[in-house]
Amino acid sequence: MEEQFPGSVVILGAAGGGRLAYWILQETHPGTRVVFVDDGMTEDSLVLGGTECPIIHDWQFDRVQHPGTEDFRQFMVSCTYPRVKKALVTKALAAGLVPAPSVIHPGAALVGRPTISVGRGGSIHPKAVILNDTTIGDYTFISAGAQIGHDCTIGDFASINFGSLVLGYTHIMEGVATGSGSTVRDHLTIAPWVQTGMQCCVTKSITEEGITVAGVPARPMVKQPFLDR
Ligand SMILES: CC(C)(COP(=O)(O)OP(=O)(O)OC[C@H]1O[C@@H](n2cnc3c(N)ncnc32)[C@H](O)[C@@H]1OP(=O)(O)O)[C@@H](O)C(=O)NCCC(=O)NCCS
The missing domain is CATH 2.160.10.10 (Hexapeptide repeat proteins)
Structure with a gap:
């Protein structure tokens, strides 16, 4: 049986690949809540199709993770360059996140x-x-x-x-x-x-x-x- 997809997901990178991942997610699992991780961006959020998605800096998830819940514990990555993906994934795992099902x-x-x-x-x-x-x-x-x-x-x-x-x-x-x-x-x-x-x-x-x-x-x-x- 297919694993249930989490209701909230961290997307690594808020550039083109990350935004694409957001839209693919909205088509496959409508209503999934998303936060982005992107230290290269100064903004605190990204508005996509009218929905505001927080951007996390310095791998600090306090403002989106809530004790006793599974909020924003799972992540996905969709940037083009594989070495960038690996660097981001290494940091995500070190921050205690786990990969969501693809x-x-x-x-x-x-x-x-x-x-x-x-x-x-x-x-x-x-x-x-x-x-x-x-x-x-x-x-x-x-x-x-x-x-x-x-x-x-x-x-x-x-x-x-x-x-x-x-x-x-x-x-x-x-x-x-x-x-x-x-x-x-x-x-x-x-x-x-x-x-x-x-x-x-x-x-x-x-x-x-x-x-x-x-x-x-x-x-x-x-x-x-x-x-x-
Ligand atoms: C091959 C590749 C990595 C080279 O990148 P680069 O080093 O930045 O390449 P440059 O643009 O500086 O080109 C260097 C030379 O290679 C040639 N070249 C570039 N891509 C080429 C290709 N796919 N086939 C043949 N020659 C190519 C350029 O014309 C240039 O030739 P010149 O020195 O005679 O002028 C890049 O062109 C490429 O194909 N990337 C893949 C892009 C892609 O598919 N992205 C998908 C995500 S959207």
């Missing part, structure tokens, strides 16, 4: 749902397609239009961006970000923290951690971008 938008298609395992703290967006016998890790998001074949694994903190194709039996390791529209061939393994460029075509496994590849076929970029932003 949010699956009703407009996503999970084919062979009982054979698909979905982790915690992430989200699966409308028009995403995931086929049978695939495992989706914690704190991952699968963006609109992304398609993942059968018997794949998607590691923790991965970001499978708009329209990416991950073909069957492929293993996407922790922290990988696929560029929009990129394709990863079947039966490959992509090393942790790799970034694939928009529209690239990955035809061979990538063994070197943390590199950026681009082009058709995908090759390591000569000048490696700084991705910890």
Whole structure:
């Protein structure tokens, strides 16, 4: 039986990905109360569709958590950059929060749902397609239009961006970000923290951690971008 979703959730990051997570949440679990954590913003709240959501600074939850209740104990994360996700999640866990079940938008298609395992703290967006016998890790998001074949694994903190194709039996390791529209061939393994460029075509496994590849076929970029932003 599907786990019940909490009535209140902490979203890590109040920028674009965090606001998107808010709207996905409102469509999947209407009425869920949300607070954001974002030390980069000076505002104390964010108004979304007429609803005011507090922004927590310095991981101080006193004004929203109430003793004896489960208010704002569970969190999710949806920012684009995997290393930023990991840094935020590490702080959230240290602050005593626990990951909420990953949010699956009703407009996503999970084919062979009982054979698909979905982790915690992430989200699966409308028009995403995931086929049978695939495992989706914690704190991952699968963006609109992304398609993942059968018997794949998607590691923790991965970001499978708009329209990416991950073909069957492929293993996407922790922290990988696929560029929009990129394709990863079947039966490959992509090393942790790799970034694939928009529209690239990955035809061979990538063994070197943390590199950026681009082009058709995908090759390591000569000048490696700084991705910890
Ligand atoms: C590959 C990528 C990470 C490179 O980022 P970057 O280092 O900031 O890249 P720059 O814009 O400085 O470009 C560096 C060079 O690579 C080229 N380039 C950039 N992205 C490319 C791509 N996807 N395929 C081929 N070449 C690419 C640029 O044209 C530029 O070439 P030049 O040196 O001849 O002018 C980035 O372009 C990308 O594809 N990011 C994924 C974006 C995405 O899908 N986001 C999803 C969330 S919305």
